Amino acid sequence: xxxKFLPRTAFETYEDFAExxxxxxxxxFNFAFDVxxxxxxxxxxxxxxxxxxxxxxxxxxxxxxxxxxxxxxxxFFKSIGIKKGDPVMLILKGRYEFWICLIxxxxxGAIAVPATHLLTAKDIVYxxxxxxxxxxxxxxxxxxxxxxxxxxEESPTLQYKVVIGSKKREGxxxxxxxxxxxxxxxxxxxGSETTTNRDIxxxxxxxxxxxxxKMVQHNFTYPLGHIITAKFWQNVEEDGLHYTVADTxxxxxxxxxxxxxxxxGSAVFVYDYDRFDPKRLLQIIEKYKVTSFCAPPTIxxxxxxxxxxxxxxxNLKYCVVAGEPLNPEVYNQFxxxxxxxxxxxxxxxxxxxxxxxxxxxxxxPGSMGKPAPGYDIDIIDEEGRSCDVGEQGQIVIRTxxxxxxxxxxxxxxDTERTREVWHDDIYYTGDMAWKDEDDYYWFVGRAxxxxxxxxxxxxxxxxxxxLLEHPAVLECAITGAPDPIRGQVVKATVVLAKGYQxxxxxxxxxxxxxxxxxxxxxxxxxxEFVDELPxxxxxxxxxVEIRTKDNK
Numbered sequence: 001x002x003x004k005f006l007p008r009t010a011f012e013t014y015e016d017f018a019e020x021x022x023x024x025x026x027x028x029f030n031f032a033f034d035v036x037x038x039x040x041x042x043x044x045x046x047x048x049x050x051x052x053x054x055x056x057x058x059x060x061x062x063x064x065x066x067x068x069x070x071x072x073x074x075x076f077f078k079s080i081g082i083k084k085g086d087p088v089m090l091i092l093k094g095r096y097e098f099w100i101c102l103i104x105x106x107x108x109g110a111i112a113v114p115a116t117h118l119l120t121a122k123d124i125v126y127x128x129x130x131x132x133x134x135x136x137x138x139x140x141x142x143x144x145x146x147x148x149x150x151x152x153e154e155s156p157t158l159q160y161k162v163v164i165g166s167k168k169r170e171g172x173x174x175x176x177x178x179x180x181x182x183x184x185x186x187x188x189x190x191g192s193e194t195t196t197n198r199d200i201x202x203x204x205x206x207x208x209x210x211x212x213x214k215m216v217q218h219n220f221t222y223p224l225g226h227i228i229t230a231k232f233w234q235n236v237e238e239d240g241l242h243y244t245v246a247d248t249x250x251x252x253x254x255x256x257x258x259x260x261x262x263x264x265g266s267a268v269f270v271y272d273y274d275r276f277d278p279k280r281l282l283q284i285i286e287k288y289k290v291t292s293f294c295a296p297p298t299i300x301x302x303x304x305x306x307x308x309x310x311x312x313x314x315n316l317k318y319c320v321v322a323g324e325p326l327n328p329e330v331y332n333q334f335x336x337x338x339x340x341x342x343x344x345x346x347x348x349x350x351x352x353x354x355x356x357x358x359x360x361x362x363x364x365p366g367s368m369g370k371p372a373p374g375y376d377i378d379i380i381d382e383e384g385r386s387c388d389v390g391e392q393g394q395i396v397i398r399t400x401x402x403x404x405x406x407x408x409x410x411x412x413x414d415t416e417r418t419r420e421v422w423h424d425d426i427y428y429t430g431d432m433a434w435k436d437e438d439d440y441y442w443f444v445g446r447a448x449x450x451x452x453x454x455x456x457x458x459x460x461x462x463x464x465x466x467l468l469e470h471p472a473v474l475e476c477a478i479t480g481a482p483d484p485i486r487g488q489v490v491k492a493t494v495v496l497a498k499g500y501q502x503x504x505x506x507x508x509x510x511x512x513x514x515x516x517x518x519x520x521x522x523x524x525x526x527x528e529f530v531d532e533l534p535x536x537x538x539x540x541x542x543x544v545e546i547r548t549k550d551n552k
Contacts (some may be wrong), residue, residue: 001039001263002231005224014360014370017232021373023164023224023405024287030195031223032070033104035186035263040067048262050241050288051096054280059096066103069179073104076178078130080135080160082442084109084193087131090117091138091148091249097164097175098248099258101137103475106220107186109195113203116249117141121150128155130215131203131412135159137175139302140166145441197221203357203412204251204349215412216251216349223259225352228372232261233345233356238265240291245271245281245299251349252323256294266292278302282311289315296323296540300342301468301475305497308337320345322353324540325443327465328365343366346443348429351375352406354397355441366465367440368433374404379435392434392444392457400425432459449543451480453488458522460543466517467492467524470510472500477533477541479513481526481550492524495533502529 002009005024011017026034039046044064061069082088088110092098098114103460105112113131115124117139127133133155136148140163152158164175195201201220205213215370233244234256236242240537244256257268271284282303285293293473295314300321316338331342345356346368355377357369371377376398379387385395397404399422407427410418412434422426432444444450451458460478467476475495480488492510496502507527514523534545 001035002227003267005227005263011360014358016261017358017360018371018373019270021228021232023227023374024403025221025224026196028107028194029195029221029224030106030188031201031220031259032060032103034439035223035259036070036103037067039063039262047237047267048415049099049268049270051094051272052284052288053094054274061096061099066099066416068184069100070107072179072182072184072320073100074107074186075184076105076175076182077108077110077135077482079182080173080178082108082110082135082147082160084189084195085111085199086111086134087111087113088125089113089115089131089133089136089138091117091144092164093117093139093248094270095139095164096270096272097137100423102258105202106195107188109189109193109199111200111203113205113252113254114249115205116247117144118249119144121147122311124148125154126213128158128206132157135162137162137164138421139164140169145169179333180247198409200409200412202254206349210358214414214417217409217412218406219409222352222406223254223263225404226255226260227263228260228374228406229255229345229347229353230266231264232358233343233353233372234260234292234294234320235343235359236261236266236292237317238534240266241269241289242266242292243269243285243290243294245295255322255347255352276282276302278306282306282308282313285316286311286313291315292318292320294320294322295461297326297330297492298323298535299476300326304333304337305474306329313338316340319343320356322346325368325461325465327461328470329465329469331365346431348371348431348439350408350427351397352404354404364436364440366439366461367436367442369441370439372404374402376401377441379433379441388436389437390434392432392459394447395429395433395441396433397427398425398430399427406531446543449479451478451488451490453480453483453486453490453521456521458490462518463490463492463514463524465521466514467494467510469517470513472496472506472510474498475533477543477546478524479543479546479550481547483525489525491526491528491546491550493528493530493533495530 040063048063049061092313161172163172202218204216246252266396320343343357345353354375355368357363381393463478467473474497477493481491483489511523534542
């Protein structure tokens with residue numbers, strides 16, 4: 001399948017890759033027809049999905065089966081009244097029906113709007129009205145369905161509600177019944193119903209570490225951008241099994257659970273669980289013989305606290321990390337325990353993988369790596385000047401020569417907000433970084449997270465990395481707390497590892513540890529111990545929530 005879209009699939013060095021990688025983008029590309037149905041025709045028995053949950057249920061889907069069920073789902077949705085351009089919200093957690101429904105919506109040319117199951121009625125009202133949601137597909141969870149029912153009262157565009165996993169519910173259409181009754185023959189639409197490369201295929205509400213969620217708009221060529229994500233960053237194998245830890249409500253799911261993996265020949269693994277348990281996760285990886293793995297740093301922090309020698313991870317060949325910067329201590333401990341080097345990557349909901357440690361590169365623990373092909377990356381200061389080596393600035397993407405495959409088209413229905421971050425052919429990521437003499441990029445923090453104390457600019461990542469080297473620290477978040485003299489001081493919010501208790505002695509010990517590990521002026525003058533850190537559903541630390549509380 002790769003050969004269909006890439007003139008070259010093998011590269012000798014990073015420089016060869018960066019200079020010569022190309023994607024052939026067909027006219028009117030539609031992933032559902034041009035990848036899923038094509039694989040169903042050529043390799044009908046090839047495994048696409050391996051799925052399990054914590055109840056002992058499991059399911060295996062071939063591409064032939066995915067074509068069969070997605071054709072039926074497309075006919076079912078069409079019979080309800082869903083057509084090209086209709087926004088449909090998917091709140092399906094880790095249910096395998098997510099993949100069937102997403103492919104079906106692509107076939108119809110409808111707009112898929114994945115969302116998390118943790119939304120309240122207020123959140124759902126906002127999304128319904130912001131995107132003019134016509135139909136919601138939701139898992140059978142009482143609280144969630146009640147939130148949706150309540151939200152419908154203030155959502156004039158919402159016409160249809162479809163429940164998955166329930167027999168009967170008033171006001172809801174049953175998915176299983178609709179799927180069963182639908183025809184299994186769905187022909188590719190023609191004429192005005194044909195999708196074009198510029199049509200919207202996906203809308204994602206950003207995870208919202210700061211501010212109100214924005215609607216990120218992706219077109220039908222978006223899956224092709226994830227060839228780099230899957231084949232050249234995650235390093236998935238033909239007939240391998242790739243597992244990305246991600247809820248289907250956020251963009252990381254399509255980074256690692258469908259598009260690039262299937263184009264590159266790998267099956268995807270889905271573990272549908274409600275509560276994260278590192279022991280259970282390791283058992284699952286061992287049982288199903290996962291070959292490549294992607295997770296945020298939070299997951300790896302818990303994994304290295306387990307005795308990894310108790311698990312047979314011999315099938316696991318390649319591991320990558322994204323979502324937040326990787327602390328070197330986590331990298332080193334995971335390497336020592338498994339022999340696997342964690343390869344870091346950077347991107348946003350608006351992008352595909354934009355900077356990464358690719359297979360030809362020697363990883364530098366804590367560094368994101370180098371730019372992906374097609375991404376013209378720069379670091380600029382507040383005056384717009386390109387920063388020198390070692391100088392901190394904002395990561396930007398220059399789009400005057402090329403717009404990377406998979407980069408968003410803007411924020412849906414919000415040209416003003418789009419222009420704020422993307423103007424004069426420069427997209428401003430809002431992320432701060434610096435570049436070393438080998439052209440490796442090093443993350444500092446969100447622009448809003450950088451601490452200004454007594455004239456110094458302090459990035460939270462370096463202090464967090466220092467703290468995580470101490471055995472007492474399981475997780476931590478560094479923020480700036482208001483101070484009448486210094487403007488801000490460094491504050492550490494710390495989750496302790498098992499066997500440690502909060503004390504003033506431990507506070508002093510942690511402060512001294514940071515002073516010895518990094519520049520003395522960066523040590524946390526305030527240390528607060530907590531049971532857990534505030535996070536988004538995607539696992540990112542919400543430092544803004546800590547700052548807001550401290551500023552009250």
